[in-house]
Every structure is written in structure tokens, then in C-alpha cells.
Amino acid sequence: MSSIKLLAPPTNKGIKTLEKLLFKRSIELAALRVDVATCPKVLPALEGSLLNIPKLRHLIEDPQDLDWRDALVCTDAVVSLPDIDSLPDNVKQFALSEKAELVTHSVELDYDYWSADQILRSILPDDLEVPSAFEMVGHIAHLNLREQHMPYKNIIGQVIIDKHKYIKTVVNKLDSIDHTFRFFKMEVLAGEDNFVTEMKEGGCRFQFDYSKVYWNSRLQGEHERLVKSFGSSDLICDVMAGVGPFAVPAAKTRGAVVFANDLNPDSYSSLVGNVGLNRVGHLVRPYNMDGRAFIRQSLTYLNDPAVWEEFRKNVQVKRPARHPKIPPTEAEREAERLAEVQKTKQLHPPEGFKIFHHYVMNLPATAIEFLDAFRGLLHGKENIVPDDKLPIVHVHCFSKAEDLDADVIERAEHYLGASIKGCVVNIHRVRDVAPKKEMLCLSFRIPPAVAYADPAGESRPEEAR
Structure with a gap:
């Protein structure tokens, strides 16, 4: 008999309190x-x-x-x-x-030899799937347990902590969600009751309280995809910025200037902290507002000279370490001055009226409903901003439709009050979030009929077709 067939631990079906001696x-x-x-x-x-x-x-x-x-x-x-x-x-x-x-x-x-999957398989009923997949957010393991798992939730959490070196807290997402501030309520299954964590993504560090803000590690690819599409001279408006997974790397890795907003006070607080943590205070301007109001005020903020002066004051040039009692030489002072000049070059945007190149709207449950805020964004500026230079909007949304592209376009046109035919740049399928439910990112250039419209007027029937 081959020893490879004896790799399964002893069967301990139905236990709910972990006793390691049972697994010898x-x-x-x-x-x-x-x-x-x-x-x-x-x-x-x-x-x-x-x-x-x-x-x-x-x-x-x-x-x-x-x-x-x-x-x-x-x-x-x-x-x-x-x-x-x-x-x-x-x-x-x-x-x-x-x-x-x-x-x-x-x-x-013994218990230390077996994997988490093997231990849980020996405990859970045969007809119950082992919850071996979970999201790691720093030291936190985030599970989405089914109702059938609930009698075993604490032993599941303890096994996961025992078998993963860097996990200190195991949580389970509850059904309820805070729709206003976009975070899930959760319970601690095992380990420390500590939700303050740190993540590294896209060459940046992010610190936040996971119980009070939204973070999804499965969106790392989407963060990278969109950030890579930005240029170093681009002006970005991140309408639902969260703790900064688009805004911070867009500034740090691409050198773009970002005006970032989130309604959740805790997300805003973390966003401010992450801007400082990554030394991009000269490129990212955080706001704490309603998304619709932020879109409508965005160009006012962008064209405020005081904002750009604040950017320039926030420039931090990394200076070489030197002995505190030895003053820098003239050559060292000149090198530091040139470094500061180089770093502030991008903070002198072109003269005249400025517009954003991109608007990012990463709130897939409802972001598409905020598109009406773009109506009249550039009213009266027809002779200043040409049609082909109007901003590109990247709006994330969910869809269960058979024809995903047609569905998101139809919904976008409904809230814009105008057709986006000829304005669509891309429809990107981000990921499956549930059976027959997909997350997408619709990227389109704001139609002239929307951008230049009178914000106080009604949309014309021909615009909505």
C-alpha cells in the first residue's frame, strides 16, 4: 500500500471546537x-x-x-x-x-503537518464545500461564508489563522452593507479584533481601517490597467476615490495630477494619510464631498490658483543624508534646487481654462446614476474646448444582461440624457462578481450635447435617442 494514500488526517466530522490532539x-x-x-x-x-x-x-x-x-x-x-x-x-x-x-x-x-484544506475537510460534512478561498487584506483574511458554514465559523477561522503565517485576524462578511459609505459589515471569527491594516499595491502603500472603508484586492488588475492609461501630463478627477487605489499610483507611478474625492469620512481620512505616506501631496488633492456635487464643482477647483499654489508648497525633495553639523556645499544646494524645480515643472499647467482629461467613477453599484452631473459641465465653453478634447469618463457598473455592451450603453445614455454613439472609447469586462453578474468599465468621451448643454434646461428628445 502506497504511503501517499494515507495523507488525509483522521476524520473528526462535526467538531466545532478545535482539539489539535485529535489530528495525530x-x-x-x-x-x-x-x-x-x-x-x-x-x-x-x-x-x-x-x-x-x-x-x-x-x-x-x-x-x-x-x-x-x-x-x-x-x-x-x-x-x-x-x-x-x-x-x-x-x-x-x-x-x-x-x-x-x-x-x-x-x-x-499531527495537526501541524496537515494543510488548512485537509483539516477542514476532515471536520466539515462531506456535502459542504471547504471555504479555502479568501481575500487577504494585510493581516486580515476575509471570508464570505454560506449559511451552511455558520455552525463551524469559529473553527474555520481558527484553522485558517493556524495555517497561514501572516494572518492575524479572520473575518466574515455579513449580509448587510452600508450603501452610503460603501463598506461591508463583518464579524471577527478568530484572532485579533484589529481592522487597521496596510496593503502594498501598484508600487504604493495603503493604510486604512478595513471595517470602515471599501477595499477589494481582486480589483488590483483593474487599478493597474486604468492607471497605465494615464499620461504624466494628464489631469485626473477621481470621483469615488476610496482610500486612493487609483489616485495614489496615478500620481506616484505616472506623475499625473489627481483631484480625488470620497463621501465616506473614514475613506477621506485614509486617502489623506495615504497621500502623505506615499509623498504625493504635491500631485493629489483630496476632497470629502458628494460625488455629484464634486463633478459639478470639479472644474472650479481645477482652475483655482490657490490649489496649484498649495501643490507647489507640498513638493518634497528627498535630500541625501548628511551629518547635522556639516552644512551642504554650494554644489549640493544647487543639486537640491534643480531637483525641486524638476519636480514642480508639471505643477505649472497651461495658461487659460483647464479641464480634466479623465474622470474615474469606481462605484459600480450606483456610479452610472451620477452621469447626469456632467450635463452642462462646460456650458458656455464651446469656443474654448474642442469636441475631440472633451474629458473621457471611466464609469464602473454591474450588469446581468445577456448583451452587456448594449445594456451599459443604454443605461449611460439614460442618465446622460443623450446618445454616446461615436463617443465610446472602450467597454472593459473587469470580473465576474456572481453567477450571471459582471463588473464592467465603460469608457466614453463626454458628448458635446451633454458637455455644452444648459445645466438648467431639459434634455431634448433627439439627444436622448
Whole structure:
């Protein structure tokens, strides 16, 4: 019988309190006691017949030989009593040619040996799926347990903490969600009651209280995709910025200027902290407003000279370490001055009326409903901003429709009050969030009929077609 078949831990179906002693298992293996000088011959001679259990060695020091002159070669055969005739031919021939002694070697496996998946499989009913997939947010493991898992939720949490070195807290998302500030309510299943965590993404660090803000590690690819589309001279308006997963890397890695907003006071506080943590205070301007109001005021903020003066004051140039009592030389002062000039070059935008190149709206549940705020954004500016230079909007949304593209376009046109035919730049499928439910990002240039409209007027029927 192959030892590989005995990898499962003892069955402990239905337990709800973790007792590690219940997961001990002993395996008796056929082994050969050989002289240590014989060890180099073991692998070529016994290939295919050696012990093949993960994390266990097939060649070990003989525990009964205190002088370490002998070694044990563990085979892949499980026995009660060693019988050389029951072993594979290559093992038998090797034992005879090397005058090896056939013995029984006991391998002790316990709770620490088994994986989280194996332990949980031995505990949970056979018809219940093992919740082995979860989102890691810093030191926090975030589960989405089903109702059937709830009787076992605490033991599930404890096993996950035991088996993952960096996890200190295991939480389960509850059904309720705060729709105003966009964060899920959750309960601690095991570990520390500590939701303040740190993440690294896109070359940036993010610190936040996971119980009070929205963060989804599965959106890392979407963050990177959109940020890479920005240029160093672009002006970005992040309408639902959260703690800054678009805004901060857009500034730090692309050098773009970003006006970032979030309604949630805790998200705003974390956004401000992350701007400072990543030293991009000269490129990112945080706001704490309603998204619709922020869109309508965005160009007023962008064209405020005081904002740009504040950007310039926030420039931080990393200076070389030097002894505090030794003043910098003239050459060092000049190098620092040039570095500061170089870093502030992008903070002198073109003269005249400025507009954003991109608006990011990452609130997939409702962001598309905010598109009406763009109506009249550039009213009276028809002769200043050409149609082909109007801002591009990237709005995230969910859809369950069979024709995803047609659905998001139709909904966008409904809230804009105008057609976006000829204005669509891209419709990107971000990820599946549930069976027959997908997250998408619709990117389109604001139609002239929307941008230049009278914000106080009604949309004309021909615009809405």
C-alpha cells in the first residue's frame, strides 16, 4: 500500500471546537538501515520506490544509532511487519546487494503537518464545500461564508489563522452593507479584533481601517490597467476615490495630477494619510464631498490658483543624508534646487481654462446614476474646448444582461440624457462578481450635447435617442 494514500488526517466530522490532539496519525513504513557511505547510491537505485510524502524526507539519520554511522532509507510501502518478499524488486535487490537491514520506521503526523484544506475537510460534512478561498487584506483574511458554514465559523477561522503565517485576524462578511459609505459589515471569527491594516499595491502603500472603508484586492488588475492609461501630463478627477487605489499610483507611478474625492469620512481620512505616506501631496488633492456635487464643482477647483499654489508648497525633495553639523556645499544646494524645480515643472499647467482629461467613477453599484452631473459641465465653453478634447469618463457598473455592451450603453445614455454613439472609447469586462453578474468599465468621451448643454434646461428628445 502506497504511503501517499494515507495523507488525509483522521476524520473528526462535526467538531466545532478545535482539539489539535485529535489530528495525530502514525504510519509504519518499511525502511532499510544502511551505512552512511551507501547514501549516494540510494536515489538512482530506488527511484520510484522511495517515500513520497510532502514535507517528509526519504533519507534520514538512524535514530537508534548514536554514532550516526547508519542511515534509514524510507520506502513508499506501508507495512505492519517488514517482509522483504513484499517489497518491490529494486528495493529487494538493493537490500541484498548492500546488506541492508529491513526495519520498520514509524512516522508521526499531527495537526501541524496537515494543510488548512485537509483539516477542514476532515471536520466539515462531506456535502459542504471547504471555504479555502479568501481575500487577504494585510493581516486580515476575509471570508464570505454560506449559511451552511455558520455552525463551524469559529473553527474555520481558527484553522485558517493556524495555517497561514501572516494572518492575524479572520473575518466574515455579513449580509448587510452600508450603501452610503460603501463598506461591508463583518464579524471577527478568530484572532485579533484589529481592522487597521496596510496593503502594498501598484508600487504604493495603503493604510486604512478595513471595517470602515471599501477595499477589494481582486480589483488590483483593474487599478493597474486604468492607471497605465494615464499620461504624466494628464489631469485626473477621481470621483469615488476610496482610500486612493487609483489616485495614489496615478500620481506616484505616472506623475499625473489627481483631484480625488470620497463621501465616506473614514475613506477621506485614509486617502489623506495615504497621500502623505506615499509623498504625493504635491500631485493629489483630496476632497470629502458628494460625488455629484464634486463633478459639478470639479472644474472650479481645477482652475483655482490657490490649489496649484498649495501643490507647489507640498513638493518634497528627498535630500541625501548628511551629518547635522556639516552644512551642504554650494554644489549640493544647487543639486537640491534643480531637483525641486524638476519636480514642480508639471505643477505649472497651461495658461487659460483647464479641464480634466479623465474622470474615474469606481462605484459600480450606483456610479452610472451620477452621469447626469456632467450635463452642462462646460456650458458656455464651446469656443474654448474642442469636441475631440472633451474629458473621457471611466464609469464602473454591474450588469446581468445577456448583451452587456448594449445594456451599459443604454443605461449611460439614460442618465446622460443623450446618445454616446461615436463617443465610446472602450467597454472593459473587469470580473465576474456572481453567477450571471459582471463588473464592467465603460469608457466614453463626454458628448458635446451633454458637455455644452444648459445645466438648467431639459434634455431634448433627439439627444436622448
